[in-house]
Amino acid sequence: MNKQKILLLILTITILSGALSYNIYQSIYGGFITKDCTIFIGSFDTMDDIQKTLSKSIDKEQNSETYEIPKFIWLANQKNFSKPKAGKYNLTKDMSLNDIINLLRSGNQTPVKVSFNNQDTLEKFSGRISSQIEADSITILEVFKDSIFLRDNKLTKATVLGIIIPNTYEFYWNVSAENFRNKLFKEYNKFWNTDRLTKASSLKLSKEEVMTLASIVQKETVKIIERPIVAGLYLNRIKRGIPLQADPTIIYALKKKKGIDFQVKRVLYKDLKISSPFNTYLNKGLPPNLIAMPDISSIDAVLNYKKHNYIYMCASVTKFGFHEFASTLSQHNKNALKYQQWLNRKGIIR
Numbered sequence: 001m002n003k004q005k006i007l008l009l010i011l012t013i014t015i016l017s018g019a020l021s022y023n024i025y026q027s028i029y030g031g032f033i034t035k036d037c038t039i040f041i042g043s044f045d046t047m048d049d050i051q052k053t054l055s056k057s058i059d060k061e062q063n064s065e066t067y068e069i070p071k072f073i074w075l076a077n078q079k080n081f082s083k084p085k086a087g088k089y090n091l092t093k094d095m096s097l098n099d100i101i102n103l104l105r106s107g108n109q110t111p112v113k114v115s116f117n118n119q120d121t122l123e124k125f126s127g128r129i130s131s132q133i134e135a136d137s138i139t140i141l142e143v144f145k146d147s148i149f150l151r152d153n154k155l156t157k158a159t160v161l162g163i164i165i166p167n168t169y170e171f172y173w174n175v176s177a178e179n180f181r182n183k184l185f186k187e188y189n190k191f192w193n194t195d196r197l198t199k200a201s202s203l204k205l206s207k208e209e210v211m212t213l214a215s216i217v218q219k220e221t222v223k224i225i226e227r228p229i230v231a232g233l234y235l236n237r238i239k240r241g242i243p244l245q246a247d248p249t250i251i252y253a254l255k256k257k258k259g260i261d262f263q264v265k266r267v268l269y270k271d272l273k274i275s276s277p278f279n280t281y282l283n284k285g286l287p288p289n290l291i292a293m294p295d296i297s298s299i300d301a302v303l304n305y306k307k308h309n310y311i312y313m314c315a316s317v318t319k320f321g322f323h324e325f326a327s328t329l330s331q332h333n334k335n336a337l338k339y340q341q342w343l344n345r346k347g348i349i350r
Helices: 003-029 047-057 070-078 097-106 122-130 137-144 147-152 177-191 194-202 207-220 224-240 247-258 269-273 296-303 329-346
Strands: 037-041 087-091 112-115 168-171 312-315 323-326
Touching (some): 047 070, 168 177, 194 296, 224 312
């Protein structure tokens, strides 16, 4: 082999080696993510699971499962990275495989915003939350019903719903169900600050009783602007020793008897005779515990109720979603007749 051929061979090997080195460098440090995306790493995920997650999340036109993704495992092994930290991770455009591994190794996950509105039951609440964090609905339900937690905080399975204040909270996606519950309970205690406790005391109500009344107000009207009026009406009845006669408590009693999915669009006269501690037509004062999860507007509506002389209310047939209020039985009967006639015309019998 002459000198020229040897030089050509060396040059070829050098070019190939350079190209290979460049490709390896690019596969490790070059831009790998083609667009911003989010991945979730479970508490029991393996490196293979992460590889599959990346495969599903990253633009496959740019990064194929058979070529680019396996380099993730190879590079992880080179960096002695084998224990992924669970959580939600935001991957940004042009991140490299090296960047991804460093991010997952650091555990610097992105918090999630957990939000929920007023839920009727713990079961519904648990289902709503399980779609937003890693913990499943059964585990979430169990920690809220935990006998030790209930005993230590003077709660019951019926009253624990009251410690959950509907709002938007920030958590790590892999927060444990127990820590999730504990933070909500902490927020509940923070919510009941000196100002709110003072207002509750002036009403001669405990915070639990305020929550119970707020749950009735919550179910009575969807109009936030109307809630202080409704709260004032019920407080007038309590002060005068008149039964609340709140239809939402009748509906709650019917659902407890016939099942949570039992539909009630119209409360019948026979329903008012149902034997239940939640029948506020037969029993004076507040029911034993809240009938739903009230939101902040309903709680503050009770604490900042509107003063007036109303003791009767009926759904309005001219301002749908609102109510007609009355101070006298005769005026209330007129309002109620209009509503009953409207229901009859609409064919609503249950």
